[in-house]
Amino acid sequence: MSDRGRNRRPAARSTKATPPNAEAAPEESTELEEPVVEEPSAEEESSPDASEASDASEASDASEASDASDAEESTDGSDESSGKPDDEGKAKSKAPAPLTKAEKRAASRVAARKAARRRRTGQAIAGTLIVLLAIGGAFAGVYYFGNRAEQKKNECKKPDQQSFPPMLGGFDKRLADEPKVDVGGDKRVGVREVKVLIQGNCKTVKPGDTVVVNYVGATYKDGKVFDSSWTRKQTFPVAVGMLESGGQQQVIEGWDRGLVGLKVGSRVILDIPAKEAYGDTPQQQGAPVGDLRFVVDILDIQAADPTGGLNMGGN
Numbered sequence: 001m002s003d004r005g006r007n008r009r010p011a012a013r014s015t016k017a018t019p020p021n022a023e024a025a026p027e028e029s030t031e032l033e034e035p036v037v038e039e040p041s042a043e044e045e046s047s048p049d050a051s052e053a054s055d056a057s058e059a060s061d062a063s064e065a066s067d068a069s070d071a072e073e074s075t076d077g078s079d080e081s082s083g084k085p086d087d088e089g090k091a092k093s094k095a096p097a098p099l100t101k102a103e104k105r106a107a108s109r110v111a112a113r114k115a116a117r118r119r120r121t122g123q124a125i126a127g128t129l130i131v132l133l134a135i136g137g138a139f140a141g142v143y144y145f146g147n148r149a150e151q152k153k154n155e156c157k158k159p160d161q162q163s164f165p166p167m168l169g170g171f172d173k174r175l176a177d178e179p180k181v182d183v184g185g186d187k188r189v190g191v192r193e194v195k196v197l198i199q200g201n202c203k204t205v206k207p208g209d210t211v212v213v214n215y216v217g218a219t220y221k222d223g224k225v226f227d228s229s230w231t232r233k234q235t236f237p238v239a240v241g242m243l244e245s246g247g248q249q250q251v252i253e254g255w256d257r258g259l260v261g262l263k264v265g266s267r268v269i270l271d272i273p274a275k276e277a278y279g280d281t282p283q284q285q286g287a288p289v290g291d292l293r294f295v296v297d298i299l300d301i302q303a304a305d306p307t308g309g310l311n312m313g314g315n
Contacts, residue, residue, distance in 0.1 A: 156202035156264065164233050165214050166299060171265050172198045178230040179295040181216050183223035184271065189291040191269040192254055200265025203301050207241025207260055212300040220271060220291035235299060252277050254292070262298055270294040 099107070145199050156170035167175055175198065205211055212235050217227040229236045241260040242249050249256055254272030262268060271293050277288040 008269075020267060069150065119166060150232070165235065165297070166212075168265065168300065172200075174198060175214075175265070175267060175297050178228075179216060179297075181218040181223050181225060181293055181295055184220035184291065185292050186221060189271045189273040190221055192258055192273060192276055193269075194258055194262075195269040195271075196262075196266060197269060197295075198265070198267035199230050200263035201297065202264035204263070205240060205260055205298065205301060207245040208239065208247060209241065209301045210237055210239045211239045211259060211264075211298055212302065213259075214297040214299060216295045217288070218293050219288050220293045223293070226288045255294075259296065259298065264298050264301055267295065267297045270296055 025208075093296045157169040159167065159169065165176060214229045214235055215227075216225060218229060238255070239247070239250050240256050243253065243256050244260065252272070253278035254270065257276075258270050258272065272291065274290050274292075277292045278284060278289070280290055282289060
């Protein structure tokens with residue numbers, strides 16, 4: 001508060017405190033009517049300063065609030081950016097305490113019990129598998145050896161009923177179907193060739209044996225069939241290997257030599273050159289010319305009955 005304000009305040013108070021006087025009233029009123037310039041009170045005088053101080057305070061407070069907000073945001077950002085490392089550091093700092101001896105022994109006993117349980121389970125499974133394999137092997141052995149024994153018993157044995165083609169026990173079922181003859185082509189047959197299509201398991205043909213066969217004969221060049229036992233539905237019995245055994249040749253040389261050594265139950269392709277067949281200019285009327293191809297099924301080795309076909313009475 002200024003000195004001027006302090007000096008003015010008592011005068012004002014004395015004027016107000018003076019009791020009113022009827023006589024003196026005009027004079028005092030005259031004196032009071034003189035224009036008096038009232039000085040601003042201490043409060044009014046101080047109000048600009050206070051306003052300025054208030055403005056400065058508000059500006060300071062706003063600045064401090066802004067700085068605090070910025071500092072808080074900066075702190076939040078730094079916390080967010082450094083949060084993961086802090087968490088990792090906390091996680092590392094929170095490592096479990098080392099186990100005591102009693103806890104270690106308890107954990108060891110639990111691990112041992114689990115290992116023993118797994119071992120017992122594995123042994124039980126292995127034992128079950130071994131038993132199952134043994135049972136399966138026994139059944140398989142009984143089936144295989146029993147079946148083999150039955151097949152061996154009937155193998156190469158004559159059937160109870162005669163049919164065409166007559167097939168011995170154990171024969172390949174394909175021997176029941178008539179074969180097709182493929183064209184050989186323009187290339188000539190230089191030497192006799194024998195190709196086994198079905199391998200038999202019965203007797204082996206020896207020189208001088210009489211074989212019972214089914215066959216289809218065709219010219220090698222174009223595959224044109226000229227003879228077939230299938231068409232007649234009658235097997236063909238013939239002695240082979242006669243040239244080798246010193247006997248009388250009964251068929252063309254390609255057959256006589258080509259069927260020796262084969263097994264009963266076999267199907268073979270027999271390619272015969274013209275010189276071991278009827279020749280390029282056959283003397284026999286109606287005989288095929290040139291190289292020949294036969295598909296021959298060897299059904300048995302035995303004496304033929306007079307009408308042809310298998311002699312069911314003997315072996």
